[in-house]
Amino acid sequence: MFDVIVKNGVVVDGSGSPGYRGDVAIKDGKIAAVGQVSGEARTIVDAGGRVIAPGFIDPHTHFDVQLLWDGAARPALEHGITCVVPGNCSLSLAPLKIADRQRLIGMFQQIEEMPPEAFTTAFEWTWEDFAGYREALEKDLSINVAPLVGHSVIRLWVMGPAAQERAATDAEIRAMQDLLRECLEAGAVGLSTSFVDVDENGRPVPSRFAQFEELDALCAVLGEFGRMLQCVPEFYATDITLARIDQLAELSLKHDIPTTFSPLFDTLAAPENAERAIARVEEQFARGARVWPQMQTRPIDISFSLLRPSLFFARLPRWVRILRQPLVDRLAALRHPETVAKMVADLGPDGGEAMMGRLVARGGDACPADLVGQSLSQIAKARGQAPALALIELSLENGLDVSFLSASAGHQSTDRIGPMLAHPLVHIGASDGGAHLSSFSTYGDTGYLFSEFVRKAGAMTMEQAVAKITSETADIWGLKDRGRLQPGLAADIVVFDPDSIDRGEERPAFDMPGDGMRYVRDATGIDTVLVNGQIAYAKGEYTSARAGVVCI
Amino acid sequence: MSLSRQRRFVTPGPDETVEELARRAMPDQPLEGAVDAIKSWNLHVFVMRRPPGLMLGSDVIFVEPPLAHA
Amino acid sequence: MPEAVPEAVIVGAEIVAGHDGAAELLVRLRHANGVESPVVLDEETGLKLMAACGASHVDDLAGQSWRRILEAS
Numbered sequence: 247m248f249d250v251i252v253k254n255g256v257v258v259d260g261s262g263s264p265g266y267r268g269d270v271a272i273k274d275g276k277i278a279a280v281g282q283v284s285g286e287a288r289t290i291v292d293a294g295g296r297v298i299a300p301g302f303i304d305p306h307t308h309f310d311v312q313l314l315w316d317g318a319a320r321p322a323l324e325h326g327i328t329c330v331v332p333g334n335c336s337l338s339l340a341p342l343k344i345a346d347r348q349r350l351i352g353m354f355q356q357i358e359e360m361p362p363e364a365f366t367t368a369f370e371w372t373w374e375d376f377a378g379y380r381e382a383l384e385k386d387l388s389i390n391v392a393p394l395v396g397h398s399v400i401r402l403w404v405m406g407p408a409a410q411e412r413a414a415t416d417a418e419i420r421a422m423q424d425l426l427r428e429c430l431e432a433g434a435v436g437l438s439t440s441f442v443d444v445d446e447n448g449r450p451v452p453s454r455f456a457q458f459e460e461l462d463a464l465c466a467v468l469g470e471f472g473r474m475l476q477c478v479p480e481f482y483a484t485d486i487t488l489a490r491i492d493q494l495a496e497l498s499l500k501h502d503i504p505t506t507f508s509p510l511f512d513t514l515a516a517p518e519n520a521e522r523a524i525a526r527v528e529e530q531f532a533r534g535a536r537v538w539p540q541m542q543t544r545p546i547d548i549s550f551s552l553l554r555p556s557l558f559f560a561r562l563p564r565w566v567r568i569l570r571q572p573l574v575d576r577l578a579a580l581r582h583p584e585t586v587a588k589m590v591a592d593l594g595p596d597g598g599e600a601m602m603g604r605l606v607a608r609g610g611d612a613c614p615a616d617l618v619g620q621s622l623s624q625i626a627k628a629r630g631q632a633p634a635l636a637l638i639e640l641s642l643e644n645g646l647d648v649s650f651l652s653a654s655a656g657h658q659s660t661d662r663i664g665p666m667l668a669h670p671l672v673h674i675g676a677s678d679g680g681a682h683l684s685s686f687s688t689y690g691d692t693g694y695l696f697s698e699f700v701r702k703a704g705a706m707t708m709e710q711a712v713a714k715i716t717s718e719t720a721d722i723w724g725l726k727d728r729g730r731l732q733p734g735l736a737a738d739i740v741v742f743d744p745d746s747i748d749r750g751e752e753r754p755a756f757d758m759p760g761d762g763m764r765y766v767r768d769a770t771g772i773d774t775v776l777v778n779g780q781i782a783y784a785k786g787e788y789t790s791a792r793a794g795v796v797c798i
Numbered sequence: 799m800s801l802s803r804q805r806r807f808v809t810p811g812p813d814e815t816v817e818e819l820a821r822r823a824m825p826d827q828p829l830e831g832a833v834d835a836i837k838s839w840n841l842h843v844f845v846m847r848r849p850p851g852l853m854l855g856s857d858v859i860f861v862e863p864p865l866a867h868a
Numbered sequence: 869m870p871e872a873v874p875e876a877v878i879v880g881a882e883i884v885a886g887h888d889g890a891a892e893l894l895v896r897l898r899h900a901n902g903v904e905s906p907v908v909l910d911e912e913t914g915l916k917l918m919a920a921c922g923a924s925h926v927d928d929l930a931g932q933s934w935r936r937i938l939e940a941s
């Protein structure tokens with residue numbers, strides 16, 4: 247008697263080989279059989295017309311805090327993700343002394359944009375060491391977690407405030423090594439560091455004060471466990487990215503560890519950027535180094551309001567001049583009909599339709615609720631105005647606190663990015679799930695992989711796309727139990743409709759502690775998600791299953 | 799596959815100043831010109847840094863201009 | 869061996885999408901050896917640079933010295 251049989255689907259087992267009609271049987275949280283399964287089960291999941299695949303793994307997230315009150319890392323789980331890697335970019339919630347909490351909260355808020363209540367009321371802060379955090383985390387998980395430990399917090403533990411001031415002494419480096427070893431023994435899957443992040447005051451995070459020798463010493467400890475080093479490199483500055491790749495390669499070869507840097511973006515403004523980085527990665531892999539570039543699937547959207555000057559208008563001299571004035575003068579100019587007429591005229595005969603028509607009113611601010619999600623083109627038509635005029639007037643009517651989204655402003659060329667995502671040395675990831683909450687949605691990148699790069703562009707097959715975000719991710723990270731539909735492995739499974747799996751439109755949600763706002767995207771085309779053999783999400787609902795574990 | 803040549807860089811030593819770094823990396827150049835050159839090659843370090851001018855042990859500091867690449 | 873190091877000059881600039889959802893300014897510098905490389909400025913610094921150069925269009929930045937970038941910080 248099996249616990250569950252997922253029946254009559256197309257089994258896409260994560261290996262990349264062609265899908266076939268079949269079933270997957272589960273017993274005691276593990277996959278018991280794959281293929282034509284006969285026998286009884288307590289629960290049957292009908293997967294007719296659907297794909298049965300291993301659960302997706304998201305290797306770059308910041309769910310560290312959210313997981314303490316939301317063990318599903320919503321909405322990650324409903325997108326088919328069964329394992330998240332938090333603790334990226336040098337920041338994790340452990341090991342952390344009580345005295346250093348406030349300092350770390352500032353850094354976390356800078357990245358995650360979480361309301362303060364998230365740290366004060368949403369969970370009980372019971373731990374200092376990594377094992378204690380793991381214990382707190384594991385109480386209520388419905389998704390699996392493969393946590394990194396952050397270099398910045400390791401530094402903070404050993405050096406206190408000096409972590410953000412100076413290089414470490416030899417004794418301090420030895421103490422950091424011991425601490426890292428303790429974290430790895432307690433279930434960390436690697437170390438994260440950052441070369442770019444800053445705290446809430448703009449001061450570089452502690453990891454950036456480390457000499458290369460310190461990172462090298464920590465990687466020696468990673469080498470004892472064969473574990474991952476993750477880093478955030480500088481963006482769009484190709485020579486620096488190549489230098490980082492070389493540093494990572496040196497560490498990878500010396501200590502026999504995998505390394506990854508995230509994100510790597512493509513941009514039409516510097517088309518050689520990602521290409522040169524990938525070429526360098528190829529050279530380093532050929533020497534035996536493991537330096538995995540993480541590339542996200544989703545384009546970058548940028549947003550702005552007239553509350554602050556924005557580079558969005560940097561090709562419109564009059565707009566630049568007016569919008570960079572102090573608020574009082576800016577408002578006066580925007581209320582002056584002749585000035586506004588000239589501003590609108592600057593957009594040409596279409597009144598800004600070409601440049602601004604596709605902007606979307608985002609919501610989450612003073613924008614009238616009925617306009618949220620509408621394009622400026624639609625809004626302008628309804629008002630009987632040119633788009634540029636509608637933008638100005640709608641902003642004025644709402645204290646300028648109306649933000650507009652310019653979708654797909656970067657990393658947006660499917661034709662260019664498709665082949666890169668399909669490249670055997672490019673690691674699909676870098677979602678940043680759980681971060682940048684009030685700036686944009688970091689959810690649904692896996693759905694977008696299928697809708698945009700499999701169905702629309704044909705850049706890879708369904709099977710390749712599944713392999714990319716399951717077995718390949720598990721192999722890169724050394725998650726031995728995950729990523730394949732194979733007897734004996736953990737039963738992390740997603741059942742989805744290959745014709746409709748996608749990410750929904752971005753929308754504001756007020757589900758953070760203290761009614762805090764974040765942008766989310768709902769999933770479409772996901773039927774059922776099983777985590778360690780239990781149904782965690784089905785028919786559009788989260789279940790009460792709490793089978794998630796810290797997995798290593 | 800052998801490694802293609804990349805732009806040379808160093809990382810700053812503990813508390814090293816840009817003048818000290820320039821002297822170390824470009825010993826044959828007059829100091830002022832070398833400091834200027836290093837700044838112009840490394841604006842990623844010398845702009846937007848809080849506090850301004852702070853060099854970090856983890857910074858990549860190029861000690862030559864960008865190379866021509868195909 | 870020339871005594872003075874020739875100056876790097878801005879040859880152009882473009883708006884790029886920053887990882888945090890803000891626009892950024894990718895400024896192209898041509899160095900003394902004739903090779904170009906980018907420097908990426910955050911929105912605030914990019915706007916400051918434009919103001920400091922009296923530029924009301926990104927294209928107006930072309931021809932400005934690299935030192936203006938340093939000053940904009």
Ligand SMILES: [Zn+2]
Pocket residue numbers: 306307308334335678681
């Ligand atoms: Zn991150």
